[in-house]
Amino acid sequence: MQANYHPDSIEKQAQQDWETRQVFRAAEVSDKPKYYCLSMFPYPSGKLHMGHVRNYTIGDVLSRYHRMKGFNVMQPMGWDAFGLPAENAAMANNVPPAEWTYSNIEYMKQQLKSLGLGIDWSREVKTCTPEYYRWEQWLFTRLFEKGVIYKKTSTVNWDPVDNTVLANEQVIDGRGWRSGALVEKREIPMYFFRITQYADELLNDLDTLDGWPEQVKTMQANWIGKSYGVRFVFTHGEDEKLWVYTTRADTIMGVTFVAVAAEHPLATRAAQNNPALAAFIEECKQGGVAEADIATMEKKGMDTGIKVAHPLTGEQVPVWIGNYVLMGYGEGAVMAVPAHDERDFGFAKKYDLAIKQSIAAKDQTFSDEAWQDWYGEKNGVCVNSGKYDGLAFDAAVDAIAADLTAKGLGEKKVQFRLRDWGISRQRYWGCPIPIIHCASCGDVAVPDDQLPVVLPENVVPDGAGSPLAKMPEFYECACPKCGGKARRETDTMDTFVESSWYYVRYASPQCTTGMVDKAASQQWLPVDQYIGGIEHAILHLLYARFFHKLMRDEGLVQGNEPFKNLLTQGMVIAPTFYREESNGKKQWINPADVEVEVDAKARAIGAKLKSDGLPVVIGGTEKMSKSKNNGVDPQAIIDQYGADTARLFMMFAAPPEQSLEWSDSGVEGGFRFLKRVWKAAHDHVEQGIVVAYSGGELDAAAKALRLQLHTTIQKIDDDYGRRKTFNTAIAAIMEMLNALAKFPTETAVARSVVQEVLEAVVLLLSPIAPHISDALWVELRPGTVLFEQSFPKIDEAALVQDEIELVIQVNGKLRGSVRVAKDTDKATLEALAVAHEAVQKQLAGAAVKKVIVVPGRLINVVM
C-alpha cells in the first residue's frame, strides 16, 4: 500500500472507475425503494463558486448515504440556461448568448465531475434547447386555451435613452445601469399566469409539507397573504364608483381622505385642466417598480380637487394622488385613516389633512401630535363612529359590512397579497412565447404541430430593445387559424418558468411525446429531497409548487406537491469590493484581487487592489454572485488538495442551513485529517489485514473503543439521515480516529477491533470523501468494492454500559460528578449527591430544599 495520501491519482482513478461501471445510473427497474435527490440546478455563469460546492456536496452526501441504506437513488443535474447574464456577457464580448452559455456549461460540467459527484449524467437537461422548451411552449398553449394564462398591462422599468425595459437589478438608484438615465414606469401588455386562482390551495397545502422548514412555509404563507376584509365604494357624482379594499373596516368612520395611484382614471381626469397635477403625475412615473424602493421612498401626494361621498356618512372626502399607491395592486386606490394607520398619519401630518380618531383603547389617550403604537391596534373599540360606538373589531367589521351590503355599496371579501405572475420579457435569451397575433383572429396559440417556436441562436443583442422584434424572419408568419399575414410574439418567457418544471423532466429527459413519460413520472415523483439556497424560499419554490398543480390538472403528474423534503442551504457569503467609475457605475472587484487591512478586532478598515496598490471601497458581505463579482472559484482548492478535501472542508465548516462567510483557513486542517486517516489505514494494512472483530474476550480499552465506535455509528446515522448536520458527523469521525491513535494494538484480538474500526470509519466517511474511502476500502477488503457495501450496522452488545457518570449541581451550578451503577435508584442518588464533599461545602450547614434527579444526566440540589 502507498505510504502517503496522493489525492490526485486516487481521485482520477475512482472517478474513472465509477464512470466505467456506471455506478450512478439510476435503475429504471429496481426492487429497492426510490430516492430522488435533487439539488437546484445552476445557472451556467462561467465557473462554479463555493455556494455550488456546498449545494452539490450536500446532495451528494445524502445520495451516497441513501444508496448505502438500500435505496435506488436518482441524482440528476442540468442547466438553468436562459437568462439575463448571457445577454450582458454577449454585449461585453460580442459573442452570441448561446455560444457563451454552451461553453460555460462544458467547463462547469468538468468542474462538477472533478468534485466526484454521483450524478446520473445521462439525464442532463439544458433549458435553452428546443427539446426542453418545446414542452414548456406546449403547456403554455394548453393553459392559454384554458384561460389560466391571460393578457393585461403591467408596469415595467423603462430606460428612455436605451429604449429598453430594465430588470430591477439593472436599476441603480433610480437610473439605468448602462445609460445612467432616470428610469420611468411604463405600462405594457404582458401575459400572466393566473396563480391567484391557486392561492388558497398553495396556502392550504403548506400544511401537508412536513418535510419543509417552518421558516420557508411561514414566508410563503405571508407572501400569499390571505386577508379577510371589506371591499366597498366611495361614490363620485351620480354613479361613478371608486372602489377600495380594507382589512380595517372598523376604522371606516375615521376616513378623512382617499389616496389613488397616479395612473388612476380619476387622477387622469382631474389632471386634464390642472397643469400642476399633470406635472405631479409625471413625477410619480419616475423611478423603478421594485417594491423595496417604493416602500422606502418619500411619500408624496397632491390633491386632485375631486371629492367623493363616504358610503356610510355621505360626507364629502377629498381624493389625493399618492406616489405610494400602485395601480397594479388591488384597486389602485386606498381609504386613508390617519388616526389608525401610521403611513396615513405621516401623510396627513405632511399635508395638513384631518385626523379623526375612531378607535379607543383602554387606559390610552389619543392626540394627533405624534404617532403612538397603540393607534393601529385591533383590540380597541369604536368611538366617534355613531351607531358603531363601543363595538370591538370583529363586531364592528360585521356591522359595517352588513350596512354596506344593505346599501349595495360593498361586501366582505377575502383577498390575497399574491399577484398574478407576469411572464413576458422583452428580451432575447429566453423561451419564445408561442403566440401569433392576427389582425382578424386576435391572439392565437401556436398549434402543436408547429412547435417548438425555435429561438435563433446566432444573435448578439445590442441592449436597445429585443433583437427578436427587429428580425422579420422570426416574427413574420401566417395565422394558424385564417392563414392570413400575422406577427409572431417576440417576447420571451420569464426564466422562472423553465426552473418550475425541470424536476419533472429529469424523470424522462429524452421523452419526445410529452413533457414527461407517464410511467417515469409515476416511478420517480415526487422529489424525495430537494436542496437549494434559502434565497429561493419564495419565488422559485412557489412557482414550482404552482406548476406542479398545473401539470397535475393536465394529468401529467400525480400528487399535489413536487418536493417532499426540503433542505434550504444557507448562503456562502463573501465581502464585496468596488470602485466607482466617473459615470457613477460601480466596478466590482473580486475579493481574491484585494488586500484587506484589519484592526485589532479583525474588522476590515481598508482595502487595496493588489495589482495597483490603490484603495477600493468595501461593500457589504453578500451571497456569492456573478453580479457582485465576489464568487470564489473552488478550482484552486481542488487542484491543490483534491475534491475530497474541498468537500470535507465545506461540510465541516458549518451545518448546511447556516449561512457561511467564506474563508479558506481550515482547508489545510481538512487535508491533514484525510492524511491521518490514510496513515492509520496504512499502518494497519502494513501489519497485515485481519477479519474484523466478531466476538471474543476484550479488555477494558478494547471495550471502550468498541463502545465509542458503535455510539459513533449511531450518531452519524442520525446526523446523515435525520439531522443533516454533516459538520458534527465529521467531528465524530475525527474523535473516533483520535481514540484509535491512542489504542494499543499488541494482541490479535485488538488488531481485529482496529480492523473493525477502520472499516467503519471508511464507510462512515465515504459519503463526504468518496475517493479516499474507495481507495482505502480496497486495501482493507481486497476483492470487494465500497459502493456495494451497506451502512455499518450497530452492535447492540457493544453499547451496553454498567456504570454511568452523573453531574452534581447545587442550585443549577456544576459542583462535581459521581460514577454510579446504571440502575441506581433515585433515593440513593439523592443521598449520594447531598453527601458529596463539594455539595456539603456549598451548603455550609444550610438546609436542602429539594433534590431534582434527571435520569442519566444530573442531580441538582436546591438549597
Added chain:
RNA sequence: GCCCGAGUGGUGAAAUUGGUAGACACAACGGACUUAAAAUCCGUCGAGGCUUAACCCCUCAUACCGGUUCGAUUCCGGUCUCGGGCACCA
C-alpha cells in the same frame, strides 16, 4: 418600509427534548524530531481572581435589557447589529 432568519473564545463552530457552555477543528504559543526548513508528533489555549501542593477552587461569560424556571445558548417580551427575500438577478 414589510416578511423570514442569525448573533456563543482570536476564528469556524458544538451543546439533538430546558439539564456539565466551548466537543471537533483553525490560528497562535511552547516543546520533541531535524544540520536546517517543511512535514509529523506532544502540550497550552474564554476573561478575571485565588493558590503555587495540585490543570485545586471561586466569580463572570452565549449581541444587549428584562421575564419564566430548581436550572435558559435553548422558552417569552423588548432593543441593536448583520444576512436573505420583496414579484424582471437566478
